[in-house]
Amino acid sequence: MEPVTILLPDKGTIGATLWQAADPRAVVLVHPATAVTQRYYEAFARYLHGLGMTVLTYDYRGTGRSRPADLRQCTVTMAEWIEDDNTAVTRWAAARFPGLPLLAVGHSVGGHAIALSSCSEALTAAVLVASHAGVTRTVRGAAERLRVWCVMRVLAPIMCAAFGYMPGRRIGLGEDLPRTVMLQWSRWTTLPGYFLDDPAMDAWRRMARVQLPVLVLGFADDPWANPDAMDILLRPLVNARVDRRHLVPRDAGLAAIGHMGFFRKQCADRVWPQVADWLLAQCARAPVRTGSEA
Numbered sequence: 001m002e003p004v005t006i007l008l009p010d011k012g013t014i015g016a017t018l019w020q021a022a023d024p025r026a027v028v029l030v031h032p033a034t035a036v037t038q039r040y041y042e043a044f045a046r047y048l049h050g051l052g053m054t055v056l057t058y059d060y061r062g063t064g065r066s067r068p069a070d071l072r073q074c075t076v077t078m079a080e081w082i083e084d085d086n087t088a089v090t091r092w093a094a095a096r097f098p099g100l101p102l103l104a105v106g107h108s109v110g111g112h113a114i115a116l117s118s119c120s121e122a123l124t125a126a127v128l129v130a131s132h133a134g135v136t137r138t139v140r141g142a143a144e145r146l147r148v149w150c151v152m153r154v155l156a157p158i159m160c161a162a163f164g165y166m167p168g169r170r171i172g173l174g175e176d177l178p179r180t181v182m183l184q185w186s187r188w189t190t191l192p193g194y195f196l197d198d199p200a201m202d203a204w205r206r207m208a209r210v211q212l213p214v215l216v217l218g219f220a221d222d223p224w225a226n227p228d229a230m231d232i233l234l235r236p237l238v239n240a241r242v243d244r245r246h247l248v249p250r251d252a253g254l255a256a257i258g259h260m261g262f263f264r265k266q267c268a269d270r271v272w273p274q275v276a277d278w279l280l281a282q283c284a285r286a287p288v289r290t291g292s293e294a
Contacts, residue, residue, distance in 0.1 A: 001017060001018070001019055002017070002018040002019075002020060003015070003016075003017055003018075003065075004016040004017065004018050004056070004092075006058070006088050006089060006092045007088075008061075008084060008085070008088045011061075011076075011080075011084060012061050012066070012068070012076075013061075013066065014058050014059065014060075014061060014066050014085060014088060014089065015038075015058065015059050015064060015065025015066045016038070016056055016057065016058035016059075016065075016089065016092075017038060017045075017056070017057045017058070018054070018055075018056050019045045019046065019048075019049040019054060019055040019056070019057075020054045021049055021052050021053060021054045023052065024052060024053060024054040024097070024100060025051075025052045025053055025100075025101075025280065025283060026053050026054070026100055026101040026102070026103050026124070026279065026280070026283045027053070027054045027055075027056065027093050027097045027100050027101070027102050027103065028048050028053050028054070028055045028056070028103045028104070028105060028279065029055075029056050029089055029090060029093055029102070029103070029104040029105070030044065030045060030055060030056065030057045030058075030104075030105050030106075030107075030110070031086060031089075031104060031105070031106040031107065031109075031110025031111070031113050031114060032057075032058070032059065032060065032107055032109075032110050033107040033108035033109055033110060033130075033260075034078070034108060034109045034174070034177070034181075034185065035063070035168050035173055035174030035175045035176075035177055036107070036108075036174055036175065036260075037059050037063055037064030037065075037175055038057035038058055038059050038064055038065070039064070040260075040263060041057050041107075041263055042057070043263070043264070043265050043268070044105075044263045044272065045057050047268055047272055047276070048276060051276055051280075053103075053279075054097065054100075056089065056092075056093055058085075058089055060076075060081045060085050061074065061076045061080075061081070061085060061178075062074040062076050062177065062178035062181060063175050063176075063177065064175065067176075071164075071165040071176060071178060072163075072164030072165050072179070074165070074178040074179075074180075075178065075180050076178055076180060076181060077180045077181060077184050078109065078181045078184045078185050078188075079184065079195075079200070079201060081109070081113065081181070082109070082112055082113045082116050082117065083113075083116065083117055083118070085113070086113035086114070086117040086119060087117055087118065087119045090102070090104075090117065090119040090120070090122055090123070091119060091122075094122050101124040101125075101282070101283040102122055102123050102124055103123065103124055103125055103126065103127075103279050103282070103283070104120070104123050104125075104126040104127070105126070105127045105129060105275070106126065106127070106128050106129065106131060107129045107130060107131075107262075107263065108129070108130050108131055108132070108225070108259070109131075110129075110131070111128035111129065111130075111131025111216075111233075112131060112195070112233070114126045114128065114210075114214075115128070115131075115206075115207050115210060115233070115236075115237060116201070116203060116206045116207060118206070118209075120209075120210055120212065121209070123212055124212075124213075124282055124283060125212055125213040125214070125215070125278075125279060125282035125283075126212055126213075126214050126215070127214070127215045127216075127217065127275055127278070127279065128214060128215070128216045128217065129217045129262050129263075130217065130218065130219065130222055130224070130225040130259050130260075130262065131216070131225060131230070131233060132218075132224060132225035132226070132229035132230045132232070132233050133193060133194035133195075133196065133229050133230075133232035133233040134185070134188065134189050134194055134224065134229070135189060135191070135192065135193070135194050135229060135232065136148050136149050136152060136153075136189045136190070138226065138228045138229040138232070139223055139224055139226075139229075140223040140224075140226050141223050144223045148189070148224075151171070151173065152185070152186045152189045152190075153186065153190075155171065156182050156183065156185075156186040157183065157186065159171075160179040160182055160183055164179060165177065165178055165179050165182075166178070166179060166181070166182035193232055194232065194233070196232065196233075196235075196236065203236060204236045207236035207237050207238075208236055208237075208238055208239055209239070210237055210239060210240045211239045211240060211241075212240055212241065213240075213241045213243070213282050214237065214240045214241065214242050214243070215243045215245070215275065215278050215279075216230070216234065216242055216243065216244040216245065217245055217247065217262065217275070218230050218244075218245070218246050218247070219246075219247050219248075219249065219257040219258060219259075219261070219262070220246065220247065220248045220249065221249055221256055221257060221258050222257070222258050222259045223258075223259070224259050225259060227246065230244075243278070245274075247271065249261075252267075252270040252271055253270055254266060254267070254270065254271075257271070
């Protein structure tokens, strides 16, 4: 396990961790969810590393090891996480490991980054875990829908104004977030198609460029990334080779998976092998990648 710092010229730094295999079969980038730090993905990274893959985890700017001393001064947006942070991490890995298959696993907004980033052309294949269009109206369950509405429409603007950032830890949202990330996220939840309806994102054109094999995982007990919300997100991936799977926790002998559970150790024996086997199968079909492709 090697701590790594990835530079974004004139935009700051990203704190990352490299799990380097002795004779790697592939390199896997793990793109985190909103308000989730790379520590959460450590068990999954160790699992892939044990199968002979080099793994890179990281924190978006403004979170975890990429958090500045004063979060109030951080003006990064969620759109910049999706494009700039993803691009920097992908280019760094492609340059350091030329010739190896480059894979990505994106959790929630991490899947958005894979679908939208201009650097995804350098990938061999990708996995989207619980990635969806975060539209409030699609949230399953009246109580959960109301809770999300209150956080996004009421608490977010009030707390960002009061603190200068979103104090997510205080309200059980996860990690604290830059004000600019939280407010853009909040605005997207009001749009019928989430960021697909934000003209500044140019999302339909960007996502149509993706021609990768993409494994999409959803879970029956996830109130956010439910089939309706996932349908909205996946609609523009018209040229990707999508393998979509809807997993029922009890079929895997698990009580629950939900939006966050896939990366917990409980899934190591019954669910993670599906993803690892799929990734390695894509590597076997992939042409040799050169260092110039990112």
